[in-house]
Amino acid sequence: MLEKSYVLPTYARADISFVSGQNATLTDSEGKEYIDFTSGIGVVSVGHGDNALSQALCEQAKKIIHISNLYQIAPQEEAAKKIVLESGYDMQCFFGNSGAEANEGAIKIARKYGEVDGQPKRYKIITLKHSFHGRTITTVKATGQASMHNYFGPFPDGFVYADDIDQIASLVDDHTVGVMIELIQGEGGVQPIDKEKVQKLAAFLKEKDVLLIVDEVQTGVYRTGEFLASNVYDIEPDIITLAKGLGGGVPIGVVMTGKKDVLGAGDHGSTFGGNYLASTAASTVVDLLSAYKQSGALDEAIIAFAQKLEALQKAHSDIFTEAVGFGLMRGLRVVDADTLAAIITAARTHGVMVLRAGRNTLRFLPPLTITKDEMDEGFARLEKAIGTL
Known part of the structure; x- marks a missing residue:
């Protein structure tokens, strides 16, 4: 072969x-x-x-596949609108190409949010043991599985691992800026977190001005029965990441946040992220699954x-x-x-x-x-x- x-x-x-x-x-x-x-x-x-997705991709490919994010991309704007409306949250989107990229974007938003002039830098992000957040150097370190950390260090500093959701509050200190969790740990064994504990944690973090980041790379886009697992848990995270099912097979990743004024021009970018083809896929998938759910x-x-x-x-x-x-x-x-x-x-x-x-x-x-x-x-x-x- x-x-x-x-x-x-x-x-x-x-x-x-x-x-x-x-x-x-x-x-x-x-x-x-x-x-x-x-x-x-x-x-x-x-x-x-799927015929509808295949046809939408073929029609778009005949016109434009890629330009770059230096110009306006109408299909990207339409996909972002649909994602935000389906979520029910007042957020904006950044498009990348994978779940790991989306989680990198989430970490960057949190780290910049923690940079306030005249105050101690808040940079620590708490994640759970047995979590999985990606395979880039930073998201590998965010992943709370020790076996994933072999060979690839040194890693970026600032990640703290909680044994379980009950321990998270005790680990928050003056340098903590965010908590990143999967509401159902996928790679960690299809392990849902208790709903009441998640709601209690969300309220605690809001009180402490610590960002709640929910990794919905696997749970998002109707995988749990609603558009987001966050909807099922009845919480409103500060940052949400999506990928996997959003493109129906076309590579895509999204980080969405209500903290709209944190990143400015030049703070983040992606050559391929949200191009015409990927955005068309996302927009079509959201339409198909929204109708499927409503039926x-x-x-x-x-x-x-x-x-x-x-x-x-x-x-x-x-x-x-x-x-x-x-x-x-x-x-x-x-x-x-x-x-x-x-x-x-x-x-x-x-x-x-x-x-x-x-x-x-x-x-x-x-x-x-x-x-x-x-x-x-x-x-x-x-x-x-x-x-x-």
């Missing part, structure tokens, strides 16, 4: 090459079909091969998927200790890591794609538009795979 000669070996790739897809069904180069319970790790929110179809899909998952857990309680998550961001706790690895391999053999999260969680991130037939087929294949263990 060309990969071994020309691509750096940073992924332990499965020996499968996909050539086409339709909604939650993928076909590989050998003609084998798979039910996709991963959506490219929460990215392909409107499914593979009631999203809620129906969430209920149906949850029922299937809970039935699987109960049928194999010797393997799965509990079902976790909400919306279409779900997981099953597995008795041990070896069994989890065996399930993922067997599932792939039987034509269904699932993910690992943390040490012992089987993770499910299907396209939000997954049909009941695709669910039925996927869970039937998963049942067969489990039967081979």
Whole structure:
């Protein structure tokens, strides 16, 4: 394969090459079909091969793909408007190309916000252990998993890790400017944080003038059933980051904030961020999923998927200790890591794609538009795979 000669070996790739897809069904180069319970790790929110998204991208590509942010970009302005209106918050957006970039932008906003003449510099940002915020040098350091910090230091200073949400308040000091959390830790094991504790923390931070930054790279854009997990938790963060499902597969990242006067011209930038193609993708995806939500179809899909998952857990309680998550961001706790690895391999053999999260969680991130037939087929294949263990 060309990969071994020309691509750096940073992924332990499965020996499968996909050539086409339709909604939650993928076909590989050998003609084998798979039910996709991963959506490219929460990215392909409107499914593979969506006609409306494909047509919008083709039409835009025929006109302009890229200019640069030195000029006005009408599709970017339209996408920003839709994102802000869907969020329900009074915010403005900056466009990048990934979740890590969005989180870098959030950190820069917070750090500048903490720079006040004549006062001690506030620069510390508290994050949670087992969090994941990206793979750039700064976002790796923001990530509260010690194993992620191997090899790549020295790192930027100023990140403090809390064992859990209960400890955060005690770590806030005169140099703290922000707290960055995922409301549901994705890579950390599909671990939702208690809603009342989040609301209590938000009120405390507002009182202390410490910014609440919510990383919604994985939870955003209807993954949890509402446009934002922040909407589900009934809080109003100071900064929110989005990526993954926003572009439906086209790379994009957004940091949005109500602190509109912090960054000025030259403080931040991105060559590709929010260009014509990416903005068109985001605008189209928001339109599609907003209509899907309003029709009631999203809620129906969430209920149906949850029922299937809970039935699987109960049928194999010797393997799965509990079902976790909400919306279409779900997981099953597995008795041990070896069994989890065996399930993922067997599932792939039987034509269904699932993910690992943390040490012992089987993770499910299907396209939000997954049909009941695709669910039925996927869970039937998963049942067969489990039967081979």
